[in-house]
Amino acid sequence: MAPVTMENQIKESLISLLDSIKRSDAPGVSQHMGRLEELLAGGRGRFHPQLTHFLEKRSYAKALRFLEEAQ
Numbered sequence: 001m002a003p004v005t006m007e008n009q010i011k012e013s014l015i016s017l018l019d020s021i022k023r024s025d026a027p028g029v030s031q032h033m034g035r036l037e038e039l040l041a042g043g044r045g046r047f048h049p050q051l052t053h054f055l056e057k058r059s060y061a062k063a064l065r066f067l068e069e070a071q
Helices: 006-022 026-043 049-056 060-070
Strands: none
Touching: 006 026, 006 049, 006 060, 026 049, 049 060
16 A cells, blocks of 8 residues: 555545535535645655656645646
């Protein structure tokens, strides 16, 4: 079983966020955006600069694609 990294947590949150957006689930969107902000704040300086850029600019689809391509 792969270890749960912050990048994996971000990826899971991005998937959930994008699903919430698709379903027009405002509470879910708010929850997952908050979680992403927490992860970004806790990992700032440890993430790839491109991932940080995408998260800071709220380019969530790009951030997810970046993480998927990195695996």
